[in-house]
Amino acid sequence: MNRRRIWIGAAVVVIAGLAVASALIYKPAIAPIATPSPDSFDGDLKREGARVVALGDCIVCHTAKDGRPFAGGLPLKTPFGTIFATNITPDPQTGIGTWSEAAFARAVREGVSRDGHLLYPAFPYVHFTRISDHDISAAYAYLMSREPVHASAPANQLIFPLNFRPPLAFWNLLFLRSGPREADASQDAQLSRGKLLVDGLGHCASCHSPLNAIGGEKAGHAFDGGVVDGWEAPPLNQLDAAAKPWTKEQLVTYLRTGRASEHGAAAGPMLPVTRDLATVPVEDVEAIATYILSLQKATPPEGAPPQGAPSKSASPEGAPPASAAVERVAAREATPAEQRGAVLFNASCAQCHGTGSPMQVIGERPTLAFSTAVNGQTPRNAVQMILNGITWHGEDSMNYMPAFSGIYNDRDVADLVAYVRGAYSTRPAWPDAEPLVATLRKEDSAQ
Incomplete structure (x- = not known):
């Protein structure tokens, strides 16, 4: 009798587990729509969408070298292989031309394609999920008003078993906290706006944080620095420990122009980001800089001079002498x-x-x-x-x-x-x- 109860209990657990797994893995398709006319979207909403898409760096990842804007095909190198960015122009065959706004929002918030397959987290939906409904609507209006480009992305080149998508459901269970975030009314308005942009649309931690063994951002190490496309994304929480500590004015200038007078020039994956940020209102970049500078840690990295300390050869004004x-x-x-x-x-x-x-x-x-x-x-x-x-x-x-x-x-x-x-x-x-x-x-x- 006891053995029978054990077997029944085990069967119940297995069935329940399979049911949970099925619920996690299976996502229904959302019916395709006829490609909407660009004229069907409000002009102001499309202009807001240009701002949202620039803050999200969408063109940076979704445009191949010498390729058409937003047409995909850019190889994204990961520790697990290469993922090719998809076409997000309104082409009905190879892009998102048949996606409803609901399908677009689900992809942004949950990492699920219109047809129900799970998207790889190289697309930073774990951060984009925080975007407001209005900003998602604006981005949709803008992208659906771009020129359609017929272009299919190459097949991804990933190691086993990550070349199969079902395991992504369990990855999402660990790292995805779906849903938009609201501004914190108890904080300074600029600081709160900056946090929403850095943690959401800007997805800065995606590049500037170390990853764990399964490709998630390491808990407790946000903004500690990472590696992207062979380049180091430096720690954003140690700007005070630089050879010349960053000021807000310098950081705003760097983010908008790609150059700071006392630090250097943007290069590698960061350079196109600065070119996008040059197109958005300066108050957005000021908010981003305010929040980033609020993240600074008291302890400098190993081998760095104390915070604010000038170089050993620096003049009293902090600038190295000519020789x-x-x-x-x-x-x-x-x-x-x-x-x-x-x-x-x-x-x-x-x-x-x-x-x-x-x-x-x-x-x-x-x-x-x-x-x-x-x-x-x-x-x-x-x-x-x-x-x-x-x-x-x-x-x-x-x-x-x-x-x-x-x-x-x-x-x-x-x-x-x-x-x-x-x-x-x-x-x-x-x-x-x-x-x-x-x-x-x-x-x-x-x-």
Whole structure:
């Protein structure tokens, strides 16, 4: 009798478990609609949608290199393989032309496609779920008014078993807290607005936080820094510990122009983000900067100088004297790598970054002593900058740097980063970067 009860109980548990699993995995399709006319949407709503889409960086991820805007196809590198962004133009066959607003909202809030299949969290619906109903309606109106582009994304290239979507239901159970968020009336209005933008539309933690073994943001480590497309996304909660602590004005300028006078220029995945933020009202960026600066931790990262402390070679005003870089290496015996790197620096870099160069004296470019890449915990971003530079962007040539990947070999690049670290930073020397250079060069060529 007892054995029979055990078997019955086990069967009930199994059935209940299967029922729960089915409920998690199965999502019904939402019926397709006829593609709405762009004229069917209110003009003001479409203009608001342009602002929402820019704040969400939608064009950044959903546009392939040399591709049509929002037509998808961009490869998104993850630890589990490559996911290709989808087409979100109103093309009825390959885009979202037959999606109702309800289907669009479900994808944004729950990570579920119109036909019911689960979306991969490379699409940051765990953050977009916080967006207001009005902003979702505005984004839908804007995207449905774009030019339709017939373009299918390549098949994703993921490891087993993540090439199957059902396990995503359990991932969502762990990390998705569906539903919009409201402004906190008890907080300063600008701070509250900034929190909504950073945590929701801006999804800043998606890039600037470390991930756990299954690709979720590590609990308790929001904004501690991450790695995206081979670049380090630096910690957003340690800006006070920079070689030159960030001010709100500098952060707003950086986010809107891609350059801060005392810090450096945006590059890699961050550069297109700044170009999007240049199109939104300045009050949105000011709110973002206010909230980010409220996140600062009291303890600086290992190896960093105390918060607010000037560089060892800094003048009383906090700016390095003209000969600081030369004196810092000359004050001790330079390593062989630094000696080789100094020769390369003088040949290719000193014209823009050297002491007294026109780019600094006339162009007001910051010294490398303040560079986030040069003062980083690893040489990753310094290597990427040398390999890839900052691409020319038409008339917007303020932030341009030629790529040296075709000029210098792996040893040369490693020597260069050894030299700039030793010459311009007071932080500990990096380990030999040559293996990292080889890895990043290979990854870059595969994109």
